[in-house]
């Protein structure tokens with residue numbers, strides 16, 4: 001049996017609103033799904049028509065990925081039915097779903113990093129029972145790429161490609177597998193503005209050719225212009241189904257998603273800047289592959305202010321944050337904390353001076369999934385003796401401190417002895433903030449602190465940062481989200497190719513002005 | 523219409539369930555191994571006698587089991603320490619050889635006064651084991667050389683070194699066999715009166731206590747947990763990662779070295795070519811089954827010691843071949859390992875309408 005044989009081939013079909021009576025592309029009804037007793041979906045539903053782009057929105061943990069994973073037969077539903085193109089064929093495993101024409105591009109791509117694009121495609125086609133040579137796969141990739149209008153070198157190795165290019169490779173792969181129904185899970189989360197626009201236009205084009213597309217996102221604003229209809233989920237249920245995009249307002253959608261009116265954005269109090277606490281003087285940092293990631297960067301940060309560093313990711317932000325933390329060494333220049341030269345100081349010495357870092361990836365360089373909440377919270381303070389001497393660790397004190405922090409910061413999803421891996425993204429971030437903003441924080445370096453968080457969790461993060469600064473700390477906010485930077489910062493600079501623009505005051509920093517600085521035309 | 527069985531990963535595995543799966547796996551494995559042996563002609567009532575009564579319930583049997591468990595405990599603690607900081611010590615036998623050589627060297631030259639001799643031998647073994655580990659550790663820390671390869675190769679070098687000595691300078695002139703001369707009485711660990719059981723028992727128990735305190739109570743143990751869970755996060759949090767890794771990895775080598783000295787001065791009374799064989803695999807298996815927990819190591823090593831003792835008896839008195847003994851031991855270990863599935867997953871069966 002060849003996988004493509006009974007897949008619904010995407011030929012031009014009438015749009016969803018023209019009502020031909022054709023069966024929906026995908027119909028999920030009464031879906032229940034629990035993970036080890038914990039319900040993720042309760043009586044959830046979803047209906048997708050041919051030729052439409054359908055936005056699926058909701059907060060983190062609402063069940064968006066789970067319901068689509070059930071459609072793609074990655075998970076088995078506990079109850080409910082899945083009908084593809086009007087045929088009630090049971091989908092037992094992902095191969096069945098692929099054969100039925102469902103292609104899902106997951107948040108974490110399913111590509112072999114060491115293989116070329118063509119090899120990955122050949123691998124997947126082979127897995128779907130359509131063996132082909134790598135050369136043939138390369139030809140298919142080239143043809144398909146030309147057909148839908150983007151460039152991708154079939155011979156390029158996946159790990160050498162940018163995230164956006166990897167995403168294209170994944171989409172091509174899924175299309176070549178014969179997907180008529182395309183599910184993209186948070187596709188824009190990893191892309192820059194321009195890349196996101198390009199992707200969304202592409203998706204719109206595919207729908208025009210008759211494909212059915214699901215766009216999962218928690219940032220509706222971004223996709224609104226490209227979607228036909230929208231479904232909103234909250235806490236495992238479908239709360240707004242198949243609403244034509246023109247008939248709903250952003251506020252309505254937010255209300256459905258959050259279950260209440262959307263919170264007003266947090267704003268910093270007026271600036272009351274004090275003494276300089278962080279000074280970078282001509283700081284340079286080497287890039288892993290050679291060259292400089294940060295080149296002669298200078299800035300001055302004062303107590304009581306938030307200095308925002310906007311900019312497209314990959315312009316040296318990660319290196320700057322890692323270097324401030326002490327994980328990367330300085331190639332040139334100086335770094336002073338509270339007027340003391342800390343260019344070569346140890347990580348422990350930096351912490352003792354009041355430096356706190358909230359990295360973009362909290363489970364990469366801040367916390368450990370395998371440790372409990374109490375252990376993660378205590379980790380930075382154990383060396384200082386706060387939890388007992390070298391030979392006697394006071395686990396009881398750790399537990400008590402954790403109980404307190406969990407109550408104070410409203411961390412949901414577990415107690416002191418729960419593994420951090422079981423927390424949702426928002427709660428894990430609250431855990432990190434509870435640790436880093438507790439006593440002694442004087443310089444807070446926060447890198448994309450609300451990335452991947454839903455509105456409520458992001459708001460909690462912003463409130464925590466603003467409060468810490470109001471109490472006299474200073475914050476360097478490195479973020480790719482303009483809205484966040486503009487709302488929180490007293491001064492804003494833009495990072496471009498390892499250098500900073502001259503800081504703008506909050507009043508002068510309009511999105512347009514910052515946008516110009518970002519692309520380097522200023 | 524269809525009966526389906528699903529595996530559902532448990533979010534939290536309660537302690538009682540872990541214990542139950544271990545016990546269940548062990549019992550199942552023992553029964554399966556017993557069936558195998560009965561099939562091969564070992565009388566069923568003899569099995570009960572050998573496996574349980576003679577290995578755990580008589581003084582002599584318990585003595586043999588404990589004697590077999592002593593070096594196992596030490597190498598497994600060694601394996602467990604390095605596992606805790608994610609350093610794969612595949613050179614357990616190498617460090618064991620070094621410890622055995624160091625102890626033999628002290629005894630051959632009669633260093634130090636008689637009453638201190640044993641202590642010197644043990645101390646030398648600890649140092650030698652740690653030193654043999656220092657090179658792979660340094661290579662790993664400086665140039666990120668894979669410790670799997672370097673410790674393994676260091677193990678081969680150690681064995682060749684032993685052979686070089688046994689066929690050369692240290693060969694027993696009296697017999698001409700490639701073994702060192704037998705140890706003086708002061709260089710032997712005192713017997714405790716239960717068959718071969720010697721004072722190495724106290725050494726092993728002390729090592730368990732020290733390791734349990736180190737990992738469970740001290741700050742360093744906490745650091746090791748953090749390093750094992752996420753090394754980069756531990757580093758970024760300002761923990762002394764380098765110190766932690768060095769202590770645990772060198773400690774691993776030292777314990778394996780100590781095992782070598784204990785075998786030489788507790789059971790063999792000389793250095794031979796065969797004392798280290800097999801400890802690499804058993805050490806790793808025990809540490810893994812015990813999930814690198816020192817107290818767990820004690821229990822698992824004791825059980826494995828019993829299985830070895832029973833195996834020896836079967837070989838000698840029932841003419842069962844070495845291969846069959848290995849098969850039986852393998853069955854027991856495999857079923858303990860496989861039983862973990864029932865702890866990690868919940869199994870749900872459901873009828874499709």
Ligand SMILES: Nc1ncnc2c1ncn2[C@@H]1O[C@H](COP(=O)(O)OP(=O)(O)O)[C@@H](O)[C@H]1O
Nearest residue numbers: 035040058059060061062063064065066067424
């Ligand atoms: N593989 C899994 N194991 C356990 N829990 C899961 C798993 N996948 C999702 N969940 C839980 O199910 C809920 C819904 O998750 P998900 O569908 O990923 O949300 P969304 O994609 O809307 O952010 C969350 O509470 C999440 O923790």
Ligand SMILES: [Mg+2]
Nearest residue numbers: 064065066185
């Ligand atoms: Mg998701």
